[in-house]
Amino acid sequence: MLKIIIPTIMLLPMALLSPNKHLWTNITAHSLLIAAASLQWLTPTYYPSKGLTHWTSIDQISSPLLVLSCWLLPLMIMASQNHLEQEPMIRKRIFIMTVLSVQPFILLAFSASELMLFYIAFEATLIPTLILITRWGNQPERLNAGIYLLFYTLASSLPLLIAILHLHNQIGTLYFPMLKLSHSTVNHSWTGLVSSMALLLAFMVKAPLYGLHLWLPKAHVEAPIAGSMLLAALLLKLGGYGIMRITVLVSPVLSNIHRPFITLALWGALMTSAICLRQIDLKALIAYSSVSHMGLVIAATMIQTQWAFSGAMILMISHGLTSSMLFCLANTNYERTHSRILLLTRGLQPLLPLMAIWWLLANLTNMALPPTTNLMAELTIVISLFNWSSLTLILTGAAMILTASYTLYMLMMTQRGTIPSHITSIQNSSTREHLLMALHMIPMILLIFKPELISGVPM
Template sequence: MLKIIIPTIMLLPLALLSRPKLMWTNTTAHSLLIATLSLQWLAPTYLPHKNLTQWAGIDQLSSPLLVLSCWLLPLMMMASQNHLQHEPLPRKRIFISTLIAVQPFIILAFSTTDLMLFYISFEATLIPTLILITRWGNQPERLSAGIYLLFYTLISSLPLLITILSLHTQTGTLHLPMLNLTHPTLTNSWTDLLSGLALLTAFMVKAPLYGLHLWLPKAHVEAPIAGSMLLAALLLKLGGYGIMRVTMLMTPTSELLCYPFITLALWGALMTSSICLRQTDLKSLIAYSSVSHMGLVIAASIIQTHWSFTGAMILMIPHGLTSSMLFCLANTNYERTHSRILILARGLQPILPLMGTWWLLASLTNMALPPTTNLMAEITIMTALFNWSPPTIILTGTASFLTASYTLFMLLMTQRGTTPPHITSTQNSSTREHLLMTLHITPLLLLILKPELISGMP
């Protein structure tokens, strides 16, 4: 564990002390090295935990998410390079340091075996994200987006803290393997219902559940590219991972708790897919699509079967890579056309043909085309939900149909049609951008060959 966390923390002095010319090269190369090192965690094991210490341990649920978070740090740096081109050097250094500062907390949140440490690192990721959005966002509304993010997260996580403390007084420990053994079984009394609700709400806001999702489109639209990638690929997964961890402790989940959440999640998948069909803002469209996908993850996590956990786990990883890639592509469009409005930035395929190929690949993975891992995940989740209750097939089927519709709408609007007259000259796509897209799509394509690496099951 430490052989990844210590080099990650050492990236900070590297970013602050590197010579100006070598700053980007050093930090990106070093973080790529850490990402390559972290691949060892994917080695399957039949033990419940790998590298178990007093405070951290890696099991089949956390190892794919840990590798994903290490993999995305160099990609975020590569994506931000053009965005920060004209900034003074101290601001560049602070930006890179802020990105690096989130990383140890995310690694801790995914690998810790202590509920209190999990809560602290879960909350600590908020501060660097907030700095990224409010300091480097594009529009003047970035402050209100930051306030939305802050208050949604803080209000929802206060009950979580109180419940964790009461759990500690009941059981005498917050060590997750111990809590799994003691199993504080929930009765249908009001106190147990409320504590179950408090445990889930914080993660539902982070995931986000439809109805608690209002902070997400605002935060995504205002954030710089690295902030969007961080939010879509990692912080949303913290919510999904937290739900999985907590529902394992809460067996059996009360019907009064699970029915409203599953209904909201599936209805949300349907509603946000419909909202995507009438979006004019490209970043907003991709943000809403994340809500729709995470709705399936939430519904699957709550019904607590092996199949549904596997499906939720497999969906989280490809969704992280796909949505991150879509945000990068949206950013390349924005840098050339200076507009995120779909009508003003359309017909770009003749101008940037290779970018059109990346758009096509990202859109196909987003709409779960066979044989991508997205499809395996969606089919697994649909099967699990259908076995739990047959009528859910109507909601999940319609949601996946709408997903395909809005993805094709996004692809056709950005790539096809006549180029607007105001786009007279655009710079060519750079090697850096193509490398960035390649590093996103390669893991997605390789995982098709061995999806059990990320299935969450030994």
């Protein structure tokens, strides 16, 4: 674990001390090396936990998410390069250091074997994200978005802290392997119900559950590209990962506590897909589609069967890569047209024909076309939900149809149609952008051949 965390932390002095000419090259190359080194975590093992120390343990659930977070760091740096071109050098360095400072906390949160350490790392990711949105956002509403993000997250995480301390009082340890061995600690009294709710609430806001999701579209729309990628691909996954870890502690007899969550998550998947169909802002459309996909993840993690967990894991990784790629594509359009309104940026296929290929591939994976891992995940989740209750098929089926509809709508609006009259000349797509898209797409294609690497099932 340290051989990844220490090089990641050493990126901070590197960002500060690199010569101006080689700043981007150094950071990108170094973070790509870290990403390559992190692939070792995907190797199969006979032990439930790899690298078990007093403070970290990497098992089948955390290793794919750890690799995803290491993989996306160089991509965030590459995506931000053009956006910061006109900035003074010191601003570039501070921006890079802000993006880099989230990474050690994310790695700690995904690999912590102790509940309190997980909580601290989970909360610490908030500060750099907030700085990114409020300092480097594009519009004046960014402060409003930052306040939404801060207060939603803080209001939900205080009950979590109290519930963790209550757990510690009851059991005497917060060490995950020990918590699994102790019998279900949450009793069937009112306090048990309230502490279960408190344990789940913070992760439901982070994931986000429909009804607690209002901070997400705001934060996405206002964030710079690195902030959007960070939020969509990694911070939402902290919510899903947290639910997976915590549901072990919540008594299975309290299954009635799961019903409203599963219903709300599926209803949310349906509603946000419908919202996407009438969305005029490209970034907001992609943000709402994230809420819809994470609704399926929440529903699956609440069922707590092996199949459902496996589907949720595959969907989290697939969605991390897909939504990150969609945000990058939306950003390439924004950098050229300086608008996110779909009507003002349509018909770009004749102008940027190569970008149209990436748009097509990203949208096909988003709508879960076979043989992508997104389809594998959605089918697994739909089957496990159907097994839980056959009525869920109506909601999941409708949500999947709407997902295909708004994805095709997004593709048609951005690529086809008449070119608006105000677009007279447009900058060509660069090699850096194509490399960025390829580095999102290649893992998705490779995972089709070996999905068990990310399915969370011991190999």
